[in-house]
Amino acid sequence: MSPAEQSQRRKSTRNGWLLSAPALTLLFLAASGPLLIVLVYSFLTPGQYGNVVWEFSLDGWVGILFTRDIFDGTTNLADAHLTIFWRSVKLSLMTTALTFALGFPTAWFIATRPPAQRAMWLFLITIPFWTNLLIRTFAINEVIRNEGLMNTVLIGAGLISEPIRIINTDTAVFIGMAYVYLPLMVLPLFAAIDRFDMKLLEAGYDLYASRLQVLRHVILPIVKPGIIAGSILVFVPSLGAYVTPRVLGGGKNMMIGNFIELQFGQGRNWPLGAALSMALLLIVMAALLIYVRASTKGNNPHG
Amino acid sequence: MKCTLTALAFLAATTSLAQAEGVLNLYNWGNYTGPDLLAKFEAETGIKVTVTDYDSNDTALAKIEAGGHGFDLVVPSTNYVPIFVEKGLAVELDLTKLPNHTNIAPEWMDVAWDQGRTHSIPWQWGSIGLSVNTAVYTGDINTSSIFLDVPDELKGKINVVPEMTDVVNLAVMYVGGEPCTEDTEVLKKARDVLLAAKPHWISMDYGATEKLSNNDWAASVNWNGSSMRARLANDTVAHGYPKEGYPIFMDSVMLLADARNVDQAYTFMNFIMEPENAAMISAFARYNNGIAGSDAFMPEDMKAAPEVVTPDEHKAAGTFLPTCSPTAQQYMAAIWTELMK
Numbered sequence: 027m028s029p030a031e032q033s034q035r036r037k038s039t040r041n042g043w044l045l046s047a048p049a050l051t052l053l054f055l056a057a058s059g060p061l062l063i064v065l066v067y068s069f070l071t072p073g074q075y076g077n078v079v080w081e082f083s084l085d086g087w088v089g090i091l092f093t094r095d096i097f098d099g100t101t102n103l104a105d106a107h108l109t110i111f112w113r114s115v116k117l118s119l120m121t122t123a124l125t126f127a128l129g130f131p132t133a134w135f136i137a138t139r140p141p142a143q144r145a146m147w148l149f150l151i152t153i154p155f156w157t158n159l160l161i162r163t164f165a166i167n168e169v170i171r172n173e174g175l176m177n178t179v180l181i182g183a184g185l186i187s188e189p190i191r192i193i194n195t196d197t198a199v200f201i202g203m204a205y206v207y208l209p210l211m212v213l214p215l216f217a218a219i220d221r222f223d224m225k226l227l228e229a230g231y232d233l234y235a236s237r238l239q240v241l242r243h244v245i246l247p248i249v250k251p252g253i254i255a256g257s258i259l260v261f262v263p264s265l266g267a268y269v270t271p272r273v274l275g276g277g278k279n280m281m282i283g284n285f286i287e288l289q290f291g292q293g294r295n296w297p298l299g300a301a302l303s304m305a306l307l308l309i310v311m312a313a314l315l316i317y318v319r320a321s322t323k324g325n326n327p328h329g
Numbered sequence: 330m331k332c333t334l335t336a337l338a339f340l341a342a343t344t345s346l347a348q349a350e351g352v353l354n355l356y357n358w359g360n361y362t363g364p365d366l367l368a369k370f371e372a373e374t375g376i377k378v379t380v381t382d383y384d385s386n387d388t389a390l391a392k393i394e395a396g397g398h399g400f401d402l403v404v405p406s407t408n409y410v411p412i413f414v415e416k417g418l419a420v421e422l423d424l425t426k427l428p429n430h431t432n433i434a435p436e437w438m439d440v441a442w443d444q445g446r447t448h449s450i451p452w453q454w455g456s457i458g459l460s461v462n463t464a465v466y467t468g469d470i471n472t473s474s475i476f477l478d479v480p481d482e483l484k485g486k487i488n489v490v491p492e493m494t495d496v497v498n499l500a501v502m503y504v505g506g507e508p509c510t511e512d513t514e515v516l517k518k519a520r521d522v523l524l525a526a527k528p529h530w531i532s533m534d535y536g537a538t539e540k541l542s543n544n545d546w547a548a549s550v551n552w553n554g555s556s557m558r559a560r561l562a563n564d565t566v567a568h569g570y571p572k573e574g575y576p577i578f579m580d581s582v583m584l585l586a587d588a589r590n591v592d593q594a595y596t597f598m599n600f601i602m603e604p605e606n607a608a609m610i611s612a613f614a615r616y617n618n619g620i621a622g623s624d625a626f627m628p629e630d631m632k633a634a635p636e637v638v639t640p641d642e643h644k645a646a647g648t649f650l651p652t653c654s655p656t657a658q659q660y661m662a663a664i665w666t667e668l669m670k
Contacts, residue, residue, distance in 0.1 A: 074655040074658075075390060075412050075416070075655075076387060076390055076391045076394065077391070077394050077395075093663075096513070096516070096659070096660055096663040096664075097513050097516070097517055105670075106666050106667050106669075106670035107666075107670075109670045110670055171545055172544075172545060173543065173544060173545065191485070193545070194531050194532040194534075275532075276488075276531065276532025276533060276534050277491050277532060277533040277534045277669075278527070278530060278531075278532050278533045278534075278669075279669075279670075280669050280670065285669075288665075288666070288669065290391060291385055291387040291388050291391065292385060292387045292493040292494075292662065292665065293662045293665070293666065294387065294658060294662060295662065
């Protein structure tokens with residue numbers, strides 16, 4: 027590399043930093059600042075009526091996994107908390123799987139349309155974003171409730187005699203989240219499939235590969251970054267979902283988001299709430315790390 | 330010409346007057362403040378009221394304690410009034426600015442949580458009980474066993490409002506304890522009863538008025554005013570007063586220490602203690618208001634409503650919730666977490 031080239035590169039790096047400075051400042055002040063407060067609060071003592079007392083304590087962090095039995099004073103594994111964590115992770119994984127199962131054929135369909143039509147199909151995918159999340163969730167509620175659209179139609183058609191009860195169950199939360207997050211799966215999948223060279227398909231068939239083999243050995247490895255990006259985009263917000271479990275789940279079975287809210291409200295244990303928020307953040311970061319690992323491997327198959 | 334000028338001058342005068350009167354920020358429970366009341370207040374005083382909603386006392390307390398909220402008035406329940414005072418979040422009222430203070434009904438004047446009403450004035454009061462669709466369940470509805478030992482007809486059809494203090498204390502009274510108890514034997518029994526009953530509940534949610542009206546739920550632990558609104562929409566809904574004991578609440582207006590529109594806040598507080606205006610509050614949310622003489626202005630359908638006028642045989646079971654001690658609060662929170670998992 028010549029000295030001229032080097033100085034040119036340095037200049038472009040500096041300009042890059044300068045250009046991104048406003049965004050970085052905003053990120054630091056608006057994201058890291060509040061996060062630091064949350065981190066500090068997680069190491070304090072809860073106040074009598076909410077808020078915190080400025081005394082160092084690890085109780086918030088210990089309280090994530092362990093709980094002192096209020097009646098006999100022994101410390102046990104916090105069964106209630108683990109149930110909530112497990113429900114959140116399970117529902118988020120299920121949501122990711124379902125959105126993939128629905129999103130992959132959709133994205134494939136869009137990517138294989140003539141270029142002039144693709145914009146229209148993509149535009150249709152983004153339409154749900156025009157409406158507020160809360161309103162979309164209430165709309166789902168209207169469809170699946172006992173006397174809602176789905177049950178009325180099914181009963182009217184004589185297919186069932188008793189309404190199918192979905193509302194206020196984990197299934198309702200699952201359906202709601204899959205509906206809400208589906209576009210987040212379709213868009214990155216489309217981006218990946220769009221770049222896919224269809225000639226590779228013909229090459230695969232020419233080499234006597236079956237349709238399934240082409241899917242497994244040709245398509246999936248190449249669109250893998252899109253699959254991972256889509257899965258992350260769905261999994262992360264699902265894990266912290268608050269509105270959907272609250273509206274569709276009927277509030278009976280909490281997810282992590284609702285559990286954190288409880289600590290800042292009626293639970294009056296802000297440090298535990300703060301520690302739970304940080305724990306959620308750590309889970310999300312772990313998921314992102316796996317993503318970065320997996321996607322760099324995918325882009326660089328020959329080492 | 331002269332006429333037009335006068336009109337213009339008058340217009341200018343009134344608009345500047347309206348601007349000078351300013352604004353007021355009211356922080357109140359959701360679905361609790363009637364728009365017609367605010368319209369009347371604005372028409373009379375020129376003060377524009379902005380209402381922000383909350384859904385629990387703890388939310389309100391947390392937000393106000395955090396500061397920077399911009400609210401002038403808040404409407405906490407009985408057991409939270411002393412907390413707002415103790416923490417210095419609400420200030421003592423200057424009664425000379427509230428000539429209508431004498432309109433407070435005698436039984437609501439010297440209350441345990443605010444002797445002489447020097448810190449809070451009545452907004453509305455009511456009680457928590459059970460709303461039951463009598464077409465679905467025909468048995469006795471004046472008992473907490475409706476939700477703690479759910480009858481077969483109501484299994485999978487009953488909702489419980491996620492209001493920790495009310496629900497845990499209903500269960501405590503059901504097993505024979507006192508509200509805010511620290512007796513672990515009683516609390517353990519209450520917990521067991523709640524945990525055993527939970528699988529039969531459909532949900533733990535707010536919004537009982539709508540969901541009882543449209544038959545999503547056949548019953549709910551619910552407040553009396555909400556019960557009445559549900560009955561008006563669906564006449565098979567009736568309100569039960571649990572004979573094992575039920576909490577009575579009063580939500581009271583308090584002036585915040587960091588209020589910026591203090592004069593407007595006094596004007597508003599004085600305004601709502603006018604019997605006619607207090608009746609407007611009740612006409613919207615369907616609860617009683619604690620202002621003497623407001624009965625005359627109440628809507629006809631409330632004057633004999635069994636939800637609003639507690640029948641004599643059920644009066645004795647009602648009790649005011651004291652401000653629970655932090656220890657009692659921790660017990661309740663632990664039971665609640667186990668219940669909500």
